[in-house]
Amino acid sequence: MNPILRIKDIDLSYNEKNVLEKVSFDICPGLFIGLLGANGAGKSTLLLAMSGQFQPVRGMISFCDNDIYQQNRLYKQHIGFVHEHPFLYPGLNVLEFMAFVGAVKKVEKTRLDRQIPELLEEVNLTDQSHKVCAKLSQGMRKKLIIASAFLGRPRIVFLDEALNGIDLESIYKIKRMFRTFVNDGGTIILATHILEVLEKICDRFLILSDRKLAVDLSDAEIQQMKKQDPLFDLERYVIGKFA
Amino acid sequence: MKLIIPEIKQPVQRVVLGFGGASIFSILFLLSVLRNASHLPRDFFFFLIVYTEEVFPIQIIMMIAWYVMGIKPLANRKDEYMFLSGLPLTGKQIFIRFFVNDLHRFCWIPAVNAVLFSILIQISSVNYVAPLVIFSFVSFLFCCVLLHWLHLCVLGVKASASYLRRYNPLSLCIILLTYMVSNVVFLKWNHEFNTLIFCIGILVIPILSLVLLQAVAKRFQKLDQQNYWLKQSEKNDESKTADQSAFRLKVRTAFSRLNINPLLYRNWRQSQISSTSKQTNLLILVFISLAYIVSRNNEHADDMISVLRGIMLIFYAVYSYTVLNKLHPSIESPALIYSLPVRKRDFYLSVYAPLFFILMLINTLITVWLFSTTHLPGACLAFWCHSSMGIVLWVTTSVNCGVANYPDMGMAKKKLLYWYFGYLIFGAVFFRFVWITILILFLLTFIQLKRMKLFYKANK
Numbered sequence: 001m002n003p004i005l006r007i008k009d010i011d012l013s014y015n016e017k018n019v020l021e022k023v024s025f026d027i028c029p030g031l032f033i034g035l036l037g038a039n040g041a042g043k044s045t046l047l048l049a050m051s052g053q054f055q056p057v058r059g060m061i062s063f064c065d066n067d068i069y070q071q072n073r074l075y076k077q078h079i080g081f082v083h084e085h086p087f088l089y090p091g092l093n094v095l096e097f098m099a100f101v102g103a104v105k106k107v108e109k110t111r112l113d114r115q116i117p118e119l120l121e122e123v124n125l126t127d128q129s130h131k132v133c134a135k136l137s138q139g140m141r142k143k144l145i146i147a148s149a150f151l152g153r154p155r156i157v158f159l160d161e162a163l164n165g166i167d168l169e170s171i172y173k174i175k176r177m178f179r180t181f182v183n184d185g186g187t188i189i190l191a192t193h194i195l196e197v198l199e200k201i202c203d204r205f206l207i208l209s210d211r212k213l214a215v216d217l218s219d220a221e222i223q224q225m226k227k228q229d230p231l232f233d234l235e236r237y238v239i240g241k242f243a
Numbered sequence: 244m245k246l247i248i249p250e251i252k253q254p255v256q257r258v259v260l261g262f263g264g265a266s267i268f269s270i271l272f273l274l275s276v277l278r279n280a281s282h283l284p285r286d287f288f289f290f291l292i293v294y295t296e297e298v299f300p301i302q303i304i305m306m307i308a309w310y311v312m313g314i315k316p317l318a319n320r321k322d323e324y325m326f327l328s329g330l331p332l333t334g335k336q337i338f339i340r341f342f343v344n345d346l347h348r349f350c351w352i353p354a355v356n357a358v359l360f361s362i363l364i365q366i367s368s369v370n371y372v373a374p375l376v377i378f379s380f381v382s383f384l385f386c387c388v389l390l391h392w393l394h395l396c397v398l399g400v401k402a403s404a405s406y407l408r409r410y411n412p413l414s415l416c417i418i419l420l421t422y423m424v425s426n427v428v429f430l431k432w433n434h435e436f437n438t439l440i441f442c443i444g445i446l447v448i449p450i451l452s453l454v455l456l457q458a459v460a461k462r463f464q465k466l467d468q469q470n471y472w473l474k475q476s477e478k479n480d481e482s483k484t485a486d487q488s489a490f491r492l493k494v495r496t497a498f499s500r501l502n503i504n505p506l507l508y509r510n511w512r513q514s515q516i517s518s519t520s521k522q523t524n525l526l527i528l529v530f531i532s533l534a535y536i537v538s539r540n541n542e543h544a545d546d547m548i549s550v551l552r553g554i555m556l557i558f559y560a561v562y563s564y565t566v567l568n569k570l571h572p573s574i575e576s577p578a579l580i581y582s583l584p585v586r587k588r589d590f591y592l593s594v595y596a597p598l599f600f601i602l603m604l605i606n607t608l609i610t611v612w613l614f615s616t617t618h619l620p621g622a623c624l625a626f627w628c629h630s631s632m633g634i635v636l637w638v639t640t641s642v643n644c645g646v647a648n649y650p651d652m653g654m655a656k657k658k659l660l661y662w663y664f665g666y667l668i669f670g671a672v673f674f675r676f677v678w679i680t681i682l683i684l685f686l687l688t689f690i691q692l693k694r695m696k697l698f699y700k701a702n703k
Contacts, residue, residue, distance in 0.1 A: 053581040054699045072698060076584035087576035089509055103505035104583045 004029045004155060004187060005050065010059030012045050019045050021211045023059075027189070029155070032182045034198035035191040036238055037208035043191040044084065044160050046208065050189065051081045051158045063156075077105055080149030080157040084164070086141050090134035094125060097133055098148055107152035119147040122177040124170040139165045146174060150181065157181070159190040163197055175201055195235050207241045214241050302359065302426075306419050309352055313390075313415045321407040324472055334464030338391075342456070346387055353383035356426065374441055378429050381448045386422045388452040390414055391459045395466075407472060506585070506593035510569065523565055527605070530558040534609070544617040548626050555609060556633045559602050560663060563637040566598045567655050570645055577650040581698050591692070595642050602634045632677050636666075639684040646691045 003026035012020040019042040027033065037043045048054035050061060052068045052075050061068050068075040088097055095116065102112040120126045123143040128136065136144065142165055149157050163171055178188055178201060192198060198205065205222070207215035215238075226232045320341065327337045360375040393414035395403050402411050429436075436444070466472060534554040541547040569575065580590070610627040614620065640662045648655035666673050673680050 048699070051582060052698055053578075055696075069696075069698070072696065073584045073586065076582070081582035083578050083582070087579045092509060100505045100509055101583065103508075104585055106584070 001028045001030075003027055004064065006060075006062045006065075007050065008060050008062070010049060010056040010061060012042060012049055012054065013057050014045070018211060020208070020213075023213050025206065025213060025216055027156070027187060029187050030182060030185045031187055031203045032178065032201055033187070033189045033204045033206060034202035035189060035206050035208070036193075036195070036198070037191075041208040042211070043208060047081075047158045047160050047189065047191055051079055051156075052076055053081070077152070078155045080151070080154040082142075082145050082149050082157070082159045082162045084161040086145035088133035088136070088141055088144065090132065093132050094120065094129045094136070094144055097144060098151065101148040102151045105152045111152070115151055115153075119150055122173060123147045124167075124173050139167060139170070142166055143170060143174070150177070154186070156187045156189065159188065159192075161192055162190060163192065163194065171197075195238060199234055205238075207238060209241055302356070302423065305352060305355055306423055309349065310415055310419055312348065313410045314412055324407055328467070328473065334467030335460040337467070338460045338463035342387070342391060342459075345391075346384075349383075349387065352422075353380045356383075360430075374436070375426075375430060377445060379426060381445055382422060382425050382429075385448050385452045386418045388455045388459070389421065390418045392455045393417060395459050395462045403466070504589045504593050506589050507596070510593050510597065523562070526562065526565065527558075530554065530561075531605070531609075534558070544619055545622065547617065548613065548619075548622050551609065551613065552626055552629055555606070555630055559606075559630070559634050560637050562602065563598065563641040564656065564659055564663075566594060566641060567645055567652050567659065569594050570649060570655070571652045572650050575650075585697055587692055587695055587697065590697075591642060591646060594645070595638060598641070599634065599638050602638070603631065606630045606634060632674075632681075635681055636673075636677060636684075639681055639688065640666075643684050643688045643691065646688055646695060649695070 005027040007026070008024050010020065010023050011018060012023075023046070035043050035046065045054060049056055052061075052072050055069050063071075063075050063078070066075070089100070092100060098116045098120070099112065102116070107115070117126065117129075120129055123146055125140065125143050125147060128140055131140075133141070133144070142162065146159070146162055149159070163174065166174065175197075182188055182203075190198065190202070203219045205215065205217045205219075206213060207217075209215075222234060225237075323340075324337065327340065356379040357376040360372055360379060390410065394406055394411050398411055398414065402414075405411060534551050537550050537554060541550055606627060610623050610630075613626060614623040617623065641659060644655040644659040644662065645652075648658065
C-alpha cells in the first residue's frame with residue numbers, strides 16, 4: 001500500500017535546541033497509530049510538524065508526494081487536528097463553532113448540515129449544541145474539538161492527548177467513532193500517555209526517545225511477542241524504551 | 244374585567260400609573276394648547292435641522308432596541324399560560340394579561356419619545372411640542388394593539404403558533420415603521436392640524452385600538468377553546484431540542500451557504516460579548532462626545548471644522564491601534580488558525596474591512612451632522628475628503644504592522660506607534676504626498692502578505 005504521509009530525515013528544533021533529529025517513517029492509510037514518549041520527548045512537536053504547523057529545520061514531509069509546506073493550505077483541508085489545550089471562540093456556540101470550522105475547511109453546505117449533528121451525537125454533545133463555548137467544561141471542549149476535527153471527512157486526524165478529561169461513556173463512543181473512521185480508510189495519529197487506550201485500539205506504535213524514533217512496532221508484532229513470551233508486558237516494554 | 248391573581252395586579256398597576264401620569268401631563272399640555280391656539284409656522288428646512296440633529300438618531304436607536312427586545316424569546320410566557328389556564332380565567336382575561344405585560348415591557352418607548360419631543364421646547368413653543376407628546380403615547384398604544392392583531396388575526400395560524408414564544412418579526416417591523424412614520428409625519432405637519440381635528444384624532448385612535456383589542460381577544464379565546472395553545476406548548480416541549488437545533492443550524496450557518504468570510508462572522512459574534520469591543524464602543528462614544536463639545540465651543544464654522552478634523556484624526560488613529568487587539572493570541576489563537584486551512588486574505592479582511600467600514604461610516608455621519616449645523620457644503624466636503632484620507636492612511640499602516648508581526652501583536656503595536664511618531668514628525672510631508680505614502684504602504688502590505696506563512700517557521 002502506498003504511504004499517505006512520508007516523513008523523511010526531519011530535524012525539529014525549538015530556540016536552537018534540537019527536539020528531534022533525523023526522524024523518518026511512512027504512514028499508510030487505514031491505520032490507527034499511537035505516538036508514545038516521555039514528557040518533553042517531542043510528541044506534540046512531531047504532530048505539529050506532520051500537520052503542517054511547524055516547519056522542520058531539515059528534511060521533508062510529503063502528503064501524497066507533495067511537500068506539505070509548499071501546499072500548506074491545501075494539505076490542511078485534508079487533515080484534522082486536536083490540540084492538547086484546545087482553543088474555542090468564546091462567543092460562538094457549539095453549532096456555530098462547528099459551522100465555522102466547516103466553512104474554513106470549505107465543506108459543502110449539505111454535507112455540513114448532515115455531518116454536524118452526526119458528529120455531535122458521536123461525541124455525546126448533542127444536548128449542549130446551543131451552549132456558548134465559554135460555558136463548556138474542559139471535557140466538553142475536548143469533545144467539541146474532536147468532533148470539529150472530523151468535519152469534511154479528512155484523510156488524517158492528529159490527536160494530541162485528545163482523550164484526557166473526557167467521561168467514560170463519551171470515551172467509549174469516541175473510540176467507536178475512531179475505529180469506524182479507520183475502518184473506512186482514514187488514518188489517526190494519537191499522542192498520549194495512556195497506554196491502556198492505545199493498547200486496545202492502535203494498529204501501530206511509534207515510541208520517541210532520546211530525540212529519535214526509538215521503536216516502530218505494529219500490533220501484529222506485539223501479538224507475536226506476546227506469543228513468544230507469555231509474560232510480555234507492553235507497559236514495561238515501553239518504559240524500558242523511554243529509558 | 245377583573246384580574247383576580249395578585250401577581251397580575253402589580254404590572255397592571257404600574258402600567259396604569261405610567262399611563263395615568265402621562266395622561267395628566269398630556270391634559271396639562273393640551274390645556275395650554277387650547278389656551279394659546281396660535282401655531283408657529285415651521286418650514287421644511289427648520290424641520291430637517293431640528294429633526295436630524297436632535298431626535299432622529301435617538302429614535303433610530305430606540306427602534307432597534309424595541310425590535311431586539313421584541314424578537315427575544317418571551318420569558319416564561321408559555322409557562323405562565325400553562326399556569327393561568329389551570330385557573331378559573333377566561334381566554335380573554337389571559338390575553339389581557341399578556342397585553343398588559345407587553346405595555347409594561349415596552350412603555351419606556353413612548354416615555355423616551357415624549358422626553359425627546361419635550362427637548363424641542365427650547366427652540367419651539369408648548370403648542371408645537373404638547374400635541375407631539377400626546378400623539379406619541381396614543382400612537383404607541385395603537386401600535387401595541389396592532390402588533391397583537393397582526394400576529395394573531397392577520398398572519399394566519401402558522402404565524403400565531405409562535406405567539407407564546409416570540410413575536411413575529413414581520414409584525415414587529417410593520418408596527419415599528421408605523422410608529423416611527425406616524426410620529427415623523429406628525430412632527431412635520433404638526434401645525435397643519437387645528438385643535439379640533441387633533442382632539443378628534445386623539446379620541447378616534449383609542450376607540451380603534453379598543454375595537455382591534457376586542458377582535459384579538461376573541462381570536463385568542465377561540466384558539467384557547469380549541470386547545471390550540473396547549474397543543475402548541477406540548478409540541479414545543481417535545482421537539483424543543485430538535486427543532487431549535489435545526490432552526491439555529493439553518494440560521495447560524497447562513498454565512499457558509501452565502502460564502503461570507505467565516506472569520507468575519509466570528510469577529511462579529513465575538514464583538515457582541517467581548518469586553519474589548521465594549522471598551523472600543525466606549526472609546527467611540529467618548530471621542531464623539533468630545534468632538535461635539537469642543538467643536539460646539541467654537542463660534543466660527545471654519546474653526547469648528549478644523550477642531551473637529553483634528554479630534555477625529557486622532558480618534559481614527561487610536562481606533563486603528565486598538566484593532567490590533569483583535570489579532571492578539573488570546574482572542575485569535577494562532578494554534579487554531581495554523582491548524583485550519585485559513586486564507587491569509589480572509590484572515591486580514593475579517594479584521595480590517597469592518598474597521599474601514601466603521602470609520603468611514605462615522606466620518607460620513609459626522610460630516611452630515613456638520614453640514615446640518617454649518618450649512619457649508621464646500622467646507623464639509625473638504626472635511627470628509629481629508630478625514631477619509633486620514634482613515635485610509637491609518638488603516639493601511641495598521642494592516643502593515645499587523646501582517647508583518649503576526650502573532651506577536653506586542654511588536655506590531657510598538658511598530659505602529661513608531662509609524663505614528665514618524666507621521667507626527669514628517670506630518671506636512673506625509674500629508675502632501677499622502678497618496679504616494681498610501682501606495683507604498685499598500686505595496687509593502689502586499690509583499691508581506693505574500694511572504695507570510697500561517698505556520699511556525701523553521702528555527703534554523
